[in-house]
Amino acid sequence: MRQYKKDNPLSYALGMTLVFELIQSHPKQVREVYFHTKHRPNEHTEKLIRQLNDYHIPYQEQDKIFNILSPKDNCFVIAAFEKYESSFSKGKSHIVLVEPENAGNLGTIIRTALGFGIDHLVLIGKHVDFFDPRVIRASMGAIFHVRIVTYPSFEAYKMDYSSQHFYPFMLQTNQILGSAPIESPYSLIFGPESQGLDDGFLSIGTPIRIAHNKAIDSLNITSAISIALYEATKQEFISKGTHHE
Amino acid sequence: MRQYKKDNPLSYALGMTLVFELIQSHPKQVREVYFHTKHRPNEHTEKLIRQLNDYHIPYQEQDKIFNILSPKDNCFVIAAFEKYESSFSKGKSHIVLVEPENAGNLGTIIRTALGFGIDHLVLIGKHVDFFDPRVIRASMGAIFHVRIVTYPSFEAYKMDYSSQHFYPFMLQTNQILGSAPIESPYSLIFGPESQGLDDGFLSIGTPIRIAHNKAIDSLNITSAISIALYEATKQEFISKGTHHE
Numbered sequence: 001m002r003q004y005k006k007d008n009p010l011s012y013a014l015g016m017t018l019v020f021e022l023i024q025s026h027p028k029q030v031r032e033v034y035f036h037t038k039h040r041p042n043e044h045t046e047k048l049i050r051q052l053n054d055y056h057i058p059y060q061e062q063d064k065i066f067n068i069l070s071p072k073d074n075c076f077v078i079a080a081f082e083k084y085e086s087s088f089s090k091g092k093s094h095i096v097l098v099e100p101e102n103a104g105n106l107g108t109i110i111r112t113a114l115g116f117g118i119d120h121l122v123l124i125g126k127h128v129d130f131f132d133p134r135v136i137r138a139s140m141g142a143i144f145h146v147r148i149v150t151y152p153s154f155e156a157y158k159m160d161y162s163s164q165h166f167y168p169f170m171l172q173t174n175q176i177l178g179s180a181p182i183e184s185p186y187s188l189i190f191g192p193e194s195q196g197l198d199d200g201f202l203s204i205g206t207p208i209r210i211a212h213n214k215a216i217d218s219l220n221i222t223s224a225i226s227i228a229l230y231e232a233t234k235q236e237f238i239s240k241g242t243h244h245e
Numbered sequence: 246m247r248q249y250k251k252d253n254p255l256s257y258a259l260g261m262t263l264v265f266e267l268i269q270s271h272p273k274q275v276r277e278v279y280f281h282t283k284h285r286p287n288e289h290t291e292k293l294i295r296q297l298n299d300y301h302i303p304y305q306e307q308d309k310i311f312n313i314l315s316p317k318d319n320c321f322v323i324a325a326f327e328k329y330e331s332s333f334s335k336g337k338s339h340i341v342l343v344e345p346e347n348a349g350n351l352g353t354i355i356r357t358a359l360g361f362g363i364d365h366l367v368l369i370g371k372h373v374d375f376f377d378p379r380v381i382r383a384s385m386g387a388i389f390h391v392r393i394v395t396y397p398s399f400e401a402y403k404m405d406y407s408s409q410h411f412y413p414f415m416l417q418t419n420q421i422l423g424s425a426p427i428e429s430p431y432s433l434i435f436g437p438e439s440q441g442l443d444d445g446f447l448s449i450g451t452p453i454r455i456a457h458n459k460a461i462d463s464l465n466i467t468s469a470i471s472i473a474l475y476e477a478t479k480q481e482f483i484s485k486g487t488h489h490e
Contacts, residue, residue, distance in 0.1 A: 112468050115457035178479050211482035212360035223357050226468035227475045234423050237456035
């Protein structure tokens with residue numbers, strides 16, 4: 001057993017919350033569950049072990065994997081799972097990330113998207129490994145409830161989803177978010193953290209800018225995506241009143 | 246010279262961008278500037294040294310401070326500055342953070358707030374040290390362009406600013422952001438990352454919730470504040486059209 005690597009066929013959910021989220025959504029992917037010898041059994045442990053028995057998932061006590069994957073953390077349970085592929089349903093809205101670089105950002109974006117009801121994510125080009133345990137942790141388990149597909153280029157994605165309404169978010173336009181409605185099914189498209197989308201996206205769909213003043217160069221990507229999701233889904237939430245399921 | 250500590254009367258701006266932002270906004274606070282012996286002079290260096298001479302700020306070549314403050318980074322210039330206090334102008338809108346815990350979050354929030362034109366921030370109760378170099382870095386220098394005041398309790402703050410419109414953001418209400426206008430001058434109030442605002446804030450001003458579904462427990466604080474700032478300032482930006490100054 002070694003440090004997690006991108007080409008590893010397995011990844012890991014660290015901590016009780018993530019392990020439950022994983023088993024709830026992808027029980028057949030779970031290969032084994034590990035308990036630290038310092039783990040103190042509680043009602044969550046009992047519930048977890050019932051689920052592991054129901055799904056015939058093996059489990060054992062072992063400290064080595066904790067030392068490798070989580071040496072500093074207060075983590076006492078880890079699930080090893082086989083990575084899986086997702087496919088998209090038709091007619092859904094998407095978040096599209098071109099060359100996302102940062103694991104923590106990607107996890108946060110996945111979580112925020114799920115909160116606003118967008119569970120179809122597209123990663124274009126060279127991208128951070130979305131099964132990296134740091135992404136899983138930053139998503140707080142939300143990654144197990146979304147579908148992620150990858151494309152080598154935006155052109156390849158666009159060919160498969162030509163009926164989407166494309167909204168590239170970029171500073172090089174004067175069309176401001178909120179000044180016109182976002183039409184469904186939409187694809188909200190964001191560039192890499194370090195530089196944003198290039199000018200080529202000015203000819204894709206309806207480029208949009210989130211208005212802010214010149215005191216800052218740009219919003220960070222998680223702020224920008226949060227705002228875009230809020231604006232795109234707002235009418236739906238307001239018309240439904242309180243929490244929608 | 247030692248590792249930065251909260252009770253240190255000096256703090257540090259790391260890297261050329263932050264050093265320029267500091268000197269632009271608070272030249273009299275800068276005590277000394279340090280260049281790493283591996284620093285390669287360029288046009289920025291020349292400009293910086295002209296400013297240092299103009300303001301009579303001493304500078305020297307020295308590696309020790311880089312080893313202490315920035316051992317892993319590609320950082321070749323550091324400014325040491327005396328911490329300073331700010332005071333508020335009347336009639337301004339505020340971001341109010343109750344017991345903020347995380348340096349990176351605080352820096353990001355400061356930057357986002359400045360981008361939406363809100364440069365008055367209030368920290369209530371026990372809070373992360375806002376002059377921590379990690380906050381300064383996460384703010385990308387925005388901290389030097391905002392005013393931050395602290396209060397021991399929300400009650401003390403409320404007494405000083407009783408004419409503000411208070412909007413506590415909390416999950417325990419059914420009033421949804423966007424369903425009614427935010428009136429100026431406003432105070433957008435957010436609780437600690439780990440637990441949010443307590444029920445006591447239900448009787449303060451107009452409690453508001455950002456609508457999201459039940460697939461996630463809550464939005465992270467930087468997402469929530471980004472969305473709140475966007476909504477509160479939106480009409481102003483749309484009416485001004487493009488970038489406003």
